[in-house]
Amino acid sequence: MVAENPLFRKWSLQKLRATVVNDIWPEVVFFASVAVMVTFVSIKTSHSLAVPSTLLTVLGTVLGLVISFRTSTAYERYQDGRRMWTNITSASRNLAQLFWIHVANERINSGKQVAQTNLESIIEKKTMINLVQGFSVAVKHFLRGEEGVYYEDLYPLVCILPRYASGGNHLDLLPLWQSSEDGVHEFDHDLKPEDEEELKDAIAHEKMDSSRTATASPSSWFGSKKGKPRAKSFDPEAALASVKAHRPLKPARSPPNSRFSDYLPFLIIFKWIWKKIRGRTESVLSGRTRNALGQKITPVVGESNVPLEITIYLQNYAAFLMRSSLLQPASATAVMNNINMLQDTMNHLDRIAKTPLPFAYQAHLRMSLYMYLFFLPFQIFSTFKYLTIPATACASFLLLGFLEIGQEIENPFNYDENDLDLDGFCLSIQRELQEITAHSSPDPRSFIFTHWNQPFAPADRRTALELQAGNSEYGTAASADEGLDAIKHTMLKSWKETERMTRKQKQKYQKVQA
Template identity: 55%
Template sequence: MVAHNPLFASWSLRKFKATVINDIWPEVLFFSGVAAMVSLVSDLTSHKLSFSSAMLTVLGTVLGLVISFRTSSAYERYMEGRKLWTAIALASRNIAQVIWIHVPFERIDKKTGQRRSNLEVVIEKKSMINLVQAYAVSVKHLLRGEAGVYYEDLYPLVCFLPRYASHAPENASEEDMLPMWRASAMDAQKHRAAHTLTSSRPLSRSGTANEGSPEPEKELGQISEDQIYHSLRGRSREALKKARKFDPEMALPVVYSEHPLQPARNPPKESIFDYLPFLRVFKILVAPFRRSKPKPELPTSASAATRSFTGKRLRPEAVDSNVPLEITLFLSNYLAWLLKNGQLQPALASAFVTAISSLQDTVTNLDRIRNTPLPFAYQAHLRISLWIYLFFLPFQVWSSFGYLTIPGTAFASFLLLGFLEIGQEIENPFNYDLNDLDLDSFCLQIQRELHEITAHSCPDPDEFLFTAWNQPFAPGDRRTAEEMMNDVNHSYHGPDTGMHSIRRTLLKSWWDVDEITRQK
């Protein structure tokens, strides 16, 4: 996402690509050609291609208002998408805090009557918080038209979920596979050429896999598990610091995948034609004389055309994916299990349900923005009306501007068509365009926040309140909590004067703060 002010930042090819010039240059060139034709014919021949401009002001005002409405409505969708992602971040934090802080660490197993170890409880809670992180990642892929779970940033977070309905994996068949995994496996068949160095078996530090797990696919060749582990995640901390490439997937678990994993971010490949769109004309001219070479099979998202022959952006097709729904089902199932075992208070369970409902409501609204473009009739009528206006513009201004009609028409075309194209580009802000929302950054922010929550040690207040670092009554009383507790002869400890003395100190604190913080 490019968000710099162009007036105060240096320009680059990337920022130029973020403009809509690539989308509108053929139309601007066409209407400039019409203006040149009108100017030359009117000046070099006896025919004057001009008529009254009485309709110019009226139609221009109407078109300006309609285009302004078009752009404003598209920007509202853009901002709504950003607000909905904020709601996902907020709900994710709420769920993680309930799980990590309010679900008790100390508990008794009702089946065995024995105390569960701290390690078991922490694994349980951290795994469910990883599912919360996986939800945001799955929504990102859904909005970008990337179905399934076989992605480098999603599969490691959900691979431990059950895959079969009622049978053990060794006896299960395809008919027993749960919807999320079956749909993802069908989608993965379309991306067989996507790169991967992982398999479905979790790797240990020694590079060995767990027993009883399925065998990796033949596409892995002769690469050993130890080589795979060290090639992917075995780099030292010093090597990571020196790595130039930003690779946030390095922070994720290391697991095998039975299907090739697609990149976490798979934007369309760029070429010189994306930065210099007028060169596409030469590409079209030389295309019949080039020898056709067989192209390797690529994932659908990478091989599909992203621009027309004129350079105009082509929108990816929307896809259906049940991954976010499945994740919320597992979170709801975990909540039901907590309530069944008496591990969560009803009030906190209500907050848990509200947060899950917020996640479901948010993804539904995001999908509504993605799947509800402006009606075709409205877009077609507006664009045709603008084309007619720009086509007849040179005929109306030639008598006043002369040859200035050519740059004037070019500027008017650039201005009006640009605003129209901006509205069309930002009405679906979830793809890989440079003006789209940075969904990858949003997901990484949620990941950092969830890890920050799980880094909290949940200490008892007694461990940090009555220490030498705490001055609770400052500025009225700057003694530490430890000093106040040890000074048993102070009036704070008196049976009759204790609370009275404390209130007097707090009142003095208010007076001092009021005097110090007010500007004179």
């Protein structure tokens, strides 16, 4: 995702691809060519192609309003997608904190609660927090049309989940795993991570040359050459568990490779004709990024709802905690609310991804714009003469650009340069959950009553240990009410001192700014 202003920064290939110039320039050239034809025919011959511009103002205003509405609608969907990912981040943090802090480590045999060691309790909670992290990763792959769980950033988080409804019968494979099979790789879900020799033989011949190149940053105009993968310089999946799968794992990020057709869209039609002649139409339909008209193809959102399966296991864990009386009622309510937020957010994201602007609206708007730009030079020639050519090119660039921007950002979950940084969001959630589990839940007294703490500053700068000693006007711990008035006086004095110090600094800052 390119977020900085490219006009005042060093240009790069990524920033060029973030614009819509490479998508609209063939159309701009076409309409500019029409303007060239109209201008030279009208000037060099006795036939004038100029027509009255009566409808130019009216149709231009209406078309501009429609294009503005189209772009505004797409940008609203873009912002909705960003808000939904904020909800996922917030709910993931809340669930991790509730599991890590509010679920007790001490377990005894009492009612439905089964005794276990502190280590076992911590392992249990950390595993479920990893599953919370897996939800955001699963949502990312779901929205990008990448089905299943066999990805480098998802499989290590969900491989612990049950495979079979009962026993080890492959016919009883649960929906999460059944929907992830592609019918290509023989699966043996009974293989264990320690069966490394068998796994090496099963996976070695399946490794593809490009399996590790998808996340590498582009180093050339049209990507790496076939058979020469780039070195992977950034591998955040190295922070995940090292588990072996019964089949090769797909890369965490699989953006489409750059092709000539991305910069020369009209060439796609020649490739399609060539493949058609050779009778290999199926190879054209697989792995392509643009259609026969040179427009970007949006991936279809997958049907294997892995995020739903993960929330079911989170709900199951919440029910287990409540049955075992390991959560207080208020905490249990918060857990359920956050799981429900994850589910609701997933529904909203699914709605955005699966509800494009109606085709009839898009087709009619594009045809209307093409007609307007085609007849534009005929209407403005009598006024602009030779300037008709740059005027038509400029109008085409502006109107087609806004139309293309609206089409590109209406589904902001793919790999386009202007799409949301879903990978960055997932990695941010991963870092935050790791930070939460790094919290050791210490006894508050261990950090409150220390030499570092001056609770009553700035009015009283004595430390908590000095105040606790009992040789102050606040009384002793045994008679805490004796010095209550003195404490209130100190709090009021602290407020006055803070007001005086901070407002003086604020006034000084305002003078400097003036």
